[in-house]
Amino acid sequence: MTTPNPVSRPRANTSNKKPNTLYLVSTEASKITNISLYSGRAEITRSFKLALTEGQNQITIRGLPQCLQKDSVRVEGRGNASIHDVVISKTPLASDTETTSAGSMYTPDRKQQELKNQIASIKHARAVLDAYLGAFNAEKMVVSELVDRFASHALLARKLDNEILDLEQALAEQTESAKKQRHGSQAEAMHLPWQVAIDVWAQADEEEATILIVYAVDNADWAASYDIRADTRSSGKNVTIHYKASIRQDTGEPWVGVPLTLETVTPAFEMVSPSLSPWIIAARAQPGYVGPGVHIVQPQTAMPAYAPIIIQDRPSRSSSRSRSRSRTEMPVMQHRPVIVATDKGDVTATFRIPGRINVPSDAQQHNVTISSFEFNAPLLWHTVPKASARVYMEAKIKNESEYAFIPGPANLYVDGSFVATTSIPAVSPQETFNCPMGLDSSLRVTYHRQEVNNSVTGFYKKSTTKTYTQRITIANTKSAPIANLKVVDIIPVSQDERIEIKLLNPPLRPAAGEPVDLQRTTSMASAEKDSTSKEQQSKSDRTRVSPGVVARWDGAGDPEANQDVVGRNGRVRWDVSLRPQETVNLVLKFEVSYPEKLVVEDRRWPQAVTYGY
Structure with a gap:
């Protein structure tokens, strides 16, 4: 089915044949052949099978949903015909009359009236039957003939009475059905109010043409x-x-x-690549004196030609104060709105x-x-x-x-x-x-109370040394081994060269890229020389503490971690493998040394914690 060339019109219908009018209800006369569901909307394709006659065919399809996006509707067809016109509109409020696809009129009120007329006719026949029976003269009839007449009357009367009852029941059902249909039509008009009128010109009679309506809906x-x-x-x-x-x-x-x-x-909102405007930096304009109590701030030639900004001073204030206030009250430079797009x-x-x-x-x-x-x-x-x-x-x-x-x-x-x-x-x-897979309660972790030992060394320049020992116990209660358990703890880092921090256990080497002062303030039990190979350096960053336990700085050797801060943030990591029902003990030991009279604060907390003098 095609759309004709505007220049070449189809041959006029010389027989003055009336257009073939078809009225269809979308949900009854079609089937959905595809639904493409997006986030927030859906695109629906409906297929209609119908017979076309040669010449003009006017097709009205009703019952399209309230949330239909009018601009999204498109009509396609299959058959030896062409689509001339498509009009999308709201369905006008109709009376009880509904039109079928064949064009015949079906009126619920007319059906009710037909039933009422039939009931009245049968009641009249019943009355005639009774009158006919009453017209007989019983004195002139023998008993046997009288019995036959009464039997015939009773049989015919029973038949008429049953017909009246059946028709009255049918009338009641039709009345209820019309009432429901009326309410249903009103509800349908609220939820399915759109209609599509299609003008199709058929080259010949088409017994089974196909009309496709594609439309988008919200909700x-x-x-x-x-x-x-x-x-x-x-x-x-x-x-x-x-x-x-x-x-x-x-x-x-x-x-x-x-x-x-x-x-x-996801629909694209920016179809044109952005451009950058000139970024201009210029000296601040100096205010010029143009009259008593008035100063004008004129932008330099390098700046865009904005209108001058007039600032009125109070007459009682000096010109120097006016100049000062004019400088402080210059308009704030505004940024262009920023359009944020996804970075992934x-x-x-x-x-x-x-x-x-x-x-x-x-x-x-x-x-x-x-x-x-x-x-x-x-x-x-x-x-x-x-x-x-x-x-x-x-x-x-x-x-x-x-x-x-x-x-x-x-x-x-x-x-x-x-x-x-x-x-x-x-x-x-x-x-x-x-x-993430949640918590594993079969692994028991005990973080023991931290042990702290204090000592003072030196004769003339005394220094305080605090040694901290932290023990961690991990028990595997599973019946299966655990091969990839990561345990992370932390030691403090110094931002003052007078405060020296030494990691004693586990004995880790300073991380690559540490500044000289941090390398001086952080020591270890057994140091190793820097390796020129990254692979050798990665291996030397790991220290085997015990069977199944390897210690290193958290993030060392991890390609996703920032290697510039590995070790400088004080985070220590153990990679632990546990057999079924096995328990391991981890020890983190470090010391903090500083001059005896220096007040040391722990800045992890909202308020400073004093460690001593």
Whole structure:
């Protein structure tokens, strides 16, 4: 079906044939062939099968939803015909008369009147029957003939009475149906008020032409959600992700048995690349005296030609004060509005839901599973016992599927038990992300009370030395080993050359890139020379403390960590491997030395803590 050339008009209908008029209700005369669901809207394609006659065909399709976006409607067709005109408008309020696709008129009031007329006619026949029976002269009839007449009367009267009862029941049902239909039409007019009028010219009679109407609607949305199930006892594919879509629609028309496509495309708001205006720096303009009590601030030629700014002074104040105030009251330079765009880029994907689904128009969330994936994801544990004795678990997952994960909430299940809710970020195929898996109560961490020893050394220049010892105990109550437990603690760092901090245990070398003063104030039990190779340096940053325990500065060797601050922030890390039912003890020992009369403050707290003189 095509749109004709404006110059070449179709041949005039010489037979003065009336246009073929068709009235269709969208939800009854069509089926939805596709729904593309975006964030905040949906694009719906409806297919209509209808018969066209040669010449002009005027098709009116009613019952399109209230939330229809008028500018989005487009009409296509399949058949030996051309589309001449498309008009989109609100359906006028109609009476009880409805028009069918065949063009015949169906009036509920007329049907009721027909039933009433039939009832009146049968009642009249019943009355005639009674009058006919009363006209007989019983004295002139034998008994046997009289019995036959009474029997015939009773039989015919019973038949008429039953017909009256049936018709009265049909009238009551028709009246109730018309009432419901009237209310339904009013409700439908509120929720489905739009109509499309299409003028089609057919070259010949077409028994089965196809009209496609594509339109966008609001009040439809979808969001990604996930179920993440982890099995800590499995050595193979230990993480399963169920990728789901939460669909909601309140468009006014139900989606019954429809094919659904989920779109993640985000519309682009800036189609033209931005440009930069000149950035001008110039000397501040000096005010000039133009009259008593009046100063004018005139911009220099290098500045844009703004209108002069007149500042009135009070007559009682001196000109010097006027000049001072004029300088302080110059207008504030304004910045151009900043347009903020995402720094990661949009993750776009298209998901076609297999089969057909039903989504009622009820504004409720309906969950549909997109797919399920199994991953071999290493499990990691970490704890910061100084802040909390809890052990946190996470999985390092590589998205090996062909689907892009879009941001959405996730329910976490570990070993079959629900543990927490989290969220999944935007993840492209083959991208790796860390997924929090909640707390692991089977790992017990004890952060013991810190031990502090004080000593004073020196004869003329006395100094105070405080030695701190912190013990950490970790017990694995699992029946399975733990291979990736990260424990992080911290020692203080000095910002004063008079305060010297020494890390005694674990014996770690100064991190690469530390300034000279920090290397002087931070020492270790056994130092090693700097290695020229980064690989050798990374290995030397690690110190084996005990079987299954390796110590290093937190972030050392991590490509995602800023190596310039590794070790300078005082964070110490142990990488611990535990056998089933094993317990390990970690020791953090350091000393702080400073002149005896120097007041030392701990700046971690809102108020300074004095350590001594």
